[in-house]
Amino acid sequence: MIEVLEKLTAKQIFQQELSKRGKLIKKYLINHYFKKLLGPKDILDGSLSYPSSMGKALRPGILLFSCGAVGGDEKIAIPAAAGVEISHTWTLVHDDIIDNDDIRRGKPSVHHQFYKLAKTRGYSDKEASEYGRNIAILVGDVQHSWTVSLFMDMYKKYKLDPALVLEIINELEVGVIPKLIEGETFDIQYEREKINKLKKEQIIDMSAKKTGQLYSSSAKIGAMIGLKNTDFKHPIILALSNFCFNCGVAFQLQDDILGLISKESKFGKPIGSDIREGKRTTIFWFAYQNANRQEKQQLIKLIGDKKAKENEIKKAINLLIRLKGIEETQRLALQYIHKAKNYLKVVPDSFYKELLVSWANFMVERKI
Structure with missing residues (x-):
């Protein structure tokens, strides 16, 4: 096994692990007992839609790597990793409604899936749209409940200290979700705000709350399980949490880039949707700072036009590239990764630590 690993690059080993x-x-999610509680069929199908086509499992992955990095048993942490994945999933279901995204992971988003199904049942377009939205809201709600049941498995299956399990649930429900909702709300509100009225730090803070917080808590939870310790100020728990927070910010910055230059078939989401929705990203912010008066007018006209045609989207993307919005955002993402890696100095050297470093690199190197 060691000889095989030695022949692989660090990136290949990370991706394999x-x-x-x-x-x-x-497998844990698809076979979980909670499935029996999901009904009627549309709720069951909607609840399993994203888990059955799981993404890269970055959040559960970092939870398990963090658990291993402190010498813990990954097996005990699997229910928590599954819980983090479902928690992330219900926020995606609701986020797709807010952003009017019809595609997720290369498949119809939940609200669009049931819009299409309702049309086959004879619903009018308006009725089908309402049905798809309503089912998606309910799917997200029940997945939130599913999340808690998954965390409870750590006590039921592995007899982990109930106090630790409660602290972990509290971390997610109190430490993550209010901040995530705050970030999502800022995202919606900033769409109506003039880009020259926003500071770069406001946009980054929004991204950090939407994305960095869950990554941070995933690492924190994994380390708490591995150490069987509820002290958030434990130096290694704190270090892993800060490491993943900064990686999470970098992830969102890179995600914004990929949302413009990747291919829909690979990215799994509509390319250019941020332009139609008028998202206030650092890409837009940097480009606006670098633009002349005429270019600023072009940017304001193109970004936020919900009826923009494909040629107009391409025009906006080319303008953002030419004005170095993408280049400067990528540079910013690399700065966050550099900052993140400094927090790993207190983590003992191990195979898991190497995986964490590779995970950080993947945040900004990924092309899809």
């Missing part, structure tokens, strides 16, 4: 854990989490 992440994929292995992704399969474990998917």
Whole structure:
């Protein structure tokens, strides 16, 4: 096994290890008892839609890597990793409604899936749209409940200290969700705000709350399980939490880039949707700072036009590239990764620490 690993690059080993854990989490979710509680059929199908086509499992992966990095048993942490994945999933279901995204992971988003199904049942377009939205809201709600049941498995199956389990649930429900909702609300509100009225720090703070917080808590939870320790100020728990927070910010910055330059078939989401929705990203902010008066007018006209045609989207993307919005955002993402890696100095050297470093690199190197 060691000889095989030595022949692989660090990136290949990381991807192999992440994929292995992704399969474990998917299997755990698909076979979980909570499925029997999901009904009627549309709720069951909607609840399993994203888990059955799991993404890269980055959040559960970092939870398990963090658990291993402190010498813990990954097996005990699998229910928590599955819980983090479902928690992330219900926020995606609701986020797709807010952003009017019809595609997720290369498939119809939940609200669009049931819009299409309702049309086959004879619903009018308006009725079908309402049905798809309503089912998606309910799917997200029940997945939130599913999340808590998954965390409870750590006590039921592995007799983990109930106090630790409660602290972990509290971390997610109190430490993550209010901040995530705050970030999502800022995202919606900023769409109506003139880009020259926003500071770069406001946009980054929004991204950090939407994305960085869950990554941070995933690492924190994994380390708490591995150490069987509820002290958030434990130096290694704190270090891993800060490491993943900064990686999470970098992830969102890179995600914004990929949302413009990737291919829909690979990215799994509509390319250019941020332009139609008028999202206030650092890409837009940097480009606006670098633009002349005429270019600023072009940017304001193109970004936020919900009826923009494909040629107009391409025009906006080319303008953002030419004005170095993407280049400067990528540079910013790399700064966050550099900052993140400094927090790993207190983490003992191990195979898991190497995976964490590779995970950080993947945040900004990924092309899809």
